[in-house]
Amino acid sequence: MNRLARHRLLWPVLVLVLLLATNVVFTDGFLSVQMKDGHLYGSLIDIIRFGAPLILVAVGMTLVIATGGIDLSVGSVVAISGALACLRISELDDQSAVGGVLAAIGLALVLSLVLGVWNGFLVAGIGIQPIIATLILMVAGRGLAQLVTDGQIITVNSVPYKLVGGGYWLTVPFCILVVLVVLAVTAFLTRRLALGLLIESVGGNAEASRLAGIRSRGLTIVVYAFCGLCAGIAGLMISSNVSSADGNNAGLWIELDAILAVVIGGTSLAGGRFSLGGTVLGALIIQTLTTTIYSIGVPPETTLLFKALVVTLVCLLQSPTFREKVFHRPRRGAPPASADADTKVRITV
Known part of the structure; x- marks a missing residue:
């Protein structure tokens, strides 16, 4: 029971x-x-359906953050993906042609993947700080x-789109x-293969991982590319749901919701x-909060x-330090106050 009470996902649940x-x-029913x-x-179906794009973006963001990075450009990638797909479909003589729609979707996803690789190259290849590197694409x-x-x-x-x-x-x-x-x-x-462990090792210490034989730069580029691909799929979902593309408002601030879901x-x-499970739970909380x-x-x-107030409350409840101060419960593994005092006395003597 105590183990369950100390689980990091208890408060979000x-x-x-x-x-x-x-x-x-x-709401009745x-x-x-x-x-x-x-x-x-x-x-309940609507919450999951409307939260699907956020879940995808948050999953990609999770792996990026696990490497110690951040991606602020996912909202822009969402807008670009939806805009390019809708532009190509609007130029088709027959918009119901499955082949033409699949080609438009494929083109949008390839571009999203390229944009993700670009972010990874700036971070891992050039050495630009992730928040600056992705801020460039966020604006551009x-x-x-x-x-x-x-x-x-x-x-x-x-209809196919x-x-x-x-x-x-x-x-x-x-x-x-x-x-x-x-x-x-x-x-x-990430969980059945060694990829997840490699990502965590790069996030823990990229230089030590490189010295241990892990290709941290290549892994970082792959992770950013995956994040861009997830954002591209989310952009297709958003534009498809409303049968239109708005380059100005599509995916606006979704990067912040994704970061909040990960946290x-x-x-x-x-x-x-x-x-990953915690990220999905966080995304569902944000979508349910909107509802x-x-x-x-x-x-x-x-x-x-x-x-913002609700999200702040959730983050505070997750903080061991906050719970220790408010509920007067010592953190797991922390020594009792009396023991700490005795140690200080012995050291002083």
């Missing part, structure tokens, strides 16, 4: 349960899931998305299935150990403030 309970109070026309519908990328769309909102009417973010397959939203596949592949590569999930910004804000009628002008 409790906060998620509390948010769901709040929605149950304010919030927990109900119904089958209509062969598709699953319900508030948003401008690139505006150039692709020519400053306009590009609308498409493509609509499937990516707003369609259903096997009764479940297709975007949820995509997230499950990406999570399964990522978990297999809530228990991954340290200093690098090292990471938790809760609308359901309880929080004024729109205070939405961001309310969201």
Whole structure:
């Protein structure tokens, strides 16, 4: 029982349960899931469906942060990916042509991968600080998305493309299935193979990892490339869901939500150990919080403030130092105060 109480994900789970309970109070039938026309519908399904892009971006961000880096450009990559895909589809004679849609999607994902490699090259190859290297693409990328769309909102009417973010397959939203596949592949590569251990070693000490024979630079580039790919898939989902691309607003501030999801999930910004399950939980908390804000009628002008307060509360509850001071519980492994005092007396004598 004590082990469970000390688990780093206990408080995030409790906060998620509390948010769901709040929605149950304010929304009738919030927990109900119904089958209509062969598709699953319900508030819980909507939370996962609308949170799918954030989960993808947060998963990529988790691996980047595990190496001791950060990626502020994912929001711009989201906008670029959606803009390029919609532009190519809008130029098709037949927007329902599966081949043309797949080509547009492939082009957008390849560009997202290249942008991720560019970030990794600046960080690992040139030696620029990650926050500066990705800030460059964060600013320039948003401008690139505006150039692709020519400053306009590009609308498409493509049934195959609509499937990516707003369609259903096997009764479940297709975007949820995509997230499950990406999570399964990522978990297999990082937890069943040595890749996760290598990433953690680079985050713990990149120079020591290099001296130990680990290709830390190449691994860092791969991780940033994966983060860019995840952001590109998220951009396709967002633009597909609304059948349009907005280079100015698509993916705006999603990088901050992704970083918050990673932190809530228990991954340290200093690098090292990471938790994919914790990241998914953090992303679900943020999406559920957004749903809760609308359901309880929080004024729109205070939405961001309310969201920041809740996230701050979750992070404080996760902090062992904060819990020690507030609840007067010593941290695990910390010596009792009396023992510490006796030690000081002996040293003084």
